[in-house]
Amino acid sequence: MAQLTDARSLGAAPDLSEHQRASLSGRIVQALRGKPGLTTGLLLLPGTLWMLLTVGTALVSIVVFSFWTSGFTGLRPEYTLANYQSLLRPGSSFWGITVWTLQVVAMLLIGVILLAYPVSYTLWRVIKSPYWKSALLLLFIVPFWTSYLTRTITWLPMFGREGVVNQVLMGLRITDEPVEVLLYSEFSMMVALWFLFIVFMVGPIYFSMQRIDEDIMSAAAVYGASPWKTFFLVVVPLTLPGLMAGSLFVVVLGLAEFFTERAIGGAQSPMLAGLIQRQIDVFQFAGASAIAVVLILITLALVGLMLRFFDIRRI
Amino acid sequence: MDGYDVELRNATKRFGDVVAVDDVDLAVKTGEFVSIIGPSGCGKTTTMRMIAGLDQPDSGEIIIRGKPMQGVPPYERNVALVFQSFALFPHLDVLGNVEFGLRMHGVDKTSRRERARRALRTVGLEGFEKRRVGQLSGGQRQRVALARALVVEPALILLDEPLGSLDARLRVDMQSELKSLQQQLGITFIHVSHNQGEALAMADRIVVMNEGRFEQIDPPADIYGSPRTRFVAQFVGTNNIFEGPVAGADGNRLTVSTPAGDLVVAANGAAAGRDRLSFVVRADRVRWLEDGRSADNELPATVLAIEYTGSLSTISLSLPSGELVKMEQHESLLRHRAPRHGETLRVGWDAGDGFVLPDA
Structure with missing residues (x-):
């Protein structure tokens, strides 16, 4: 008899004693028995509530604020479409800034991909010693743990008029005068962005390269593919999941980028996120919210497009 | 020199202090089926990788169809290799895998399609062209790997434990199929295995390898009936x-x-x-x-x-x-x-x- 009970309890919830049956938890277990859907729902509930409370509240507030009116003392709950009308009217600077934002994100993505592939490939196949592999990979990952602001600000003493790079260039007599384009230019902003974001691409690409079977690489060589052909026809297709994961990071975070443009780009060519900040600087909270809503929609559209093009579940 | 597809002359390969392949000589005739057998770590896989160009010998020569292969990379060797893991390209379908070699050699699309289809027919996989590699069984993957090797009309096909990942029943079937395919097509096969049964069943000649050296090179009956060394006697039969x-x-x-x-x-x-x-x-x-x-x-x-x-x-x-x-x-x-x-x-x-x- 005892054995029979054991065998049955392997497949089902154990039989409860009278004491357990009477307790609250015992009654919950009884009520959920044989209802896996309800159990799953209950397990998801705390996380869902937390997300709704934090992200959800913030999102809803921004959407609501975008229909309010900005006043000298702050937001007034007077509903209006004026924020969107002035933002989206033909000839508004919003359009140019949106195009510029998309351009920057595109250049950022392309640059980061072009930089990340050689770096990942070198880490994967050129460097043989596992010691050096981990050391170099760590060099890429440590900045990831450093504050974003710190990483940006360290560019200033490097690339300023009196910065390290100019000192070296002038010391070596490569130039007579400090090179100005190194700081406070669109070029310097782009360079800084590439180096800020490369970590998001090197990681995923390197890890998906590591998953390529050594025999697959040998097979490519044996069947006539030179190292270049192997790279483009075998390695790149097989690292698309990593490329996609990295691209999602870069696009989403790139669209939200505002600080680099200010600190290193010289605050001359804001992107959408920078525009939000400038609105807030002059207390235009409603206008800022409207831009934020549009930026969120653009982000969602781009992410949706990327996911349509590539199934994230394959990663 | 004529009539040999592969020759190894004093080929030696070291990994650090370990001599993986120690001064071996072998000449494989066109259309011959040679099996290299030995326990794991005996150097048989290294020998095969040197022929394919995936490893370079430290000394000695490898000659394929009369041409010394010193410094010739694998992708210029016209040698095919069937991997134990099959090593099919997971991002390509069956047809894409089979025509890969032809594509690399610049064969135009129409004729490579046709040749790939013919190779698939040879291995009994007609109609599988559009299947993804992940949807295939072990035996089918094996056939795709074989078709990918046959289609490039290589000087020789190297087979690394080709039946190692198949279940016992399929292994016996594939064994006789491989043999008859090889005889039909007259392609030189060099087969590497730790399984003496496979070698005895398929090979024209067997090389028994131990600690980097070739202990005996003879037809199966002689390997089995007249072992030349104690090692061969212990390893075979x-x-x-x-x-x-x-x-x-x-x-x-x-x-x-x-x-x-x-x-x-x-x-x-x-x-x-x-x-x-x-x-x-x-x-x-x-x-x-x-x-x-x-x-x-x-x-x-x-x-x-x-x-x-x-x-x-x-x-x-x-x-x-x-x-x-x-x-x-x-x-x-x-x-x-x-x-x-x-x-x-x-x-x-x-x-x-x-x-x-x-x-x-």
Whole structure:
């Protein structure tokens, strides 16, 4: 008899004693028995509530604020479409800034991909010693743990008029005068962005390269593919999941980028996120919210497009 | 030089202090099926990788169709390799995998499609062109890998444990298929395996490899029947090896004092002038002497274990001296009277069943 009970309890919830049956938890277990859907729902509930409370509240507030009116003392709950009308009217600077934002994100993505592939490939196949592999990979990952602001600000003493790079260039007599384009230019902003974001691409690409079977690489060589052909026809297709994961990071975070443009780009060519900040600087909270809503929609559209093009579940 | 697809001349490969392949020579004729067998770590895979160009020999030469391969990368060698893991490209469908080699060599789309389809037909995978590699069974992947090798019309096809990842039943089927395919197409095959059964079944010649060296290169019957070294005798087939000083000679028969007792063995060329020798008695030559049958060598032996493998049973026996002897008996002989554990049998073999090993 005892054995029979054991065998049955392997497949089902154990039989409860009278004491357990009477307790609250015992009654919950009884009520959920044989209802896996309800159990799953209950397990998801705390996380869902937390997300709704934090992200959800913030999102809803921004959407609501975008229909309010900005006043000298702050937001007034007077509903209006004026924020969107002035933002989206033909000839508004919003359009140019949106195009510029998309351009920057595109250049950022392309640059980061072009930089990340050689770096990942070198880490994967050129460097043989596992010691050096981990050391170099760590060099890429440590900045990831450093504050974003710190990483940006360290560019200033490097690339300023009196910065390290100019000192070296002038010391070596490569130039007579400090090179100005190194700081406070669109070029310097782009360079800084590439180096800020490369970590998001090197990681995923390197890890998906590591998953390529050594025999697959040998097979490519044996069947006539030179190292270049192997790279483009075998390695790149097989690292698309990593490329996609990295691209999602870069696009989403790139669209939200505002600080680099200010600190290193010289605050001359804001992107959408920078525009939000400038609105807030002059207390235009409603206008800022409207831009934020549009930026969120653009982000969602781009992410949706990327996911349509590539199934994230394959990663 | 003509008529050889591959030649190895004094090929040597070291990994640090380890000599993986030690000064080996081999010439494989066009259309020949050569199996390289040996225990794991014997250097057979390295030998194969050197032929494919995936590893470079430290010294010696590899010559493919008369051309020295020094410095020639794998992608310019016209050698195909069937991997144990199959190594199909997971991002390509079956057709994409099969035509990969042709695409790399710049064959135009129409003719490479046609050749790939023909190769798929040869391996019995017609209609699988659009399947993804992930949807295929092990046996089907094996066939795709084979079609990918055949389609490039290589100088030779290397097969690395090609049947290693297949289940037992499929392995036997693929074995005969591979052999008949190879004979039909007349392509040179070099097959690497640790499985002597595969090699005996398929190869025209077998190379037995041990610790980086080629111990013996001979047709299967000779490898099996006349092993040249103790290692070959131990590795191929089920053999009993006896060793001891020569105690007497009577015409063509030598008496050897082995730990198992004085045994007679037929002399061969290898035995001439030696005062100490070892000889091999194959397990299938050891007979169970029932009902007063006799043999040149007769011994009482106790049954330790009976290993049943279908048509054959391998019986491990212990001699009074403590030596072990293996005896293979056909199932039909054991049907009416099977030996039991612990039972003492009279076993024996004739002088002619022994084969004196050329080495020591």
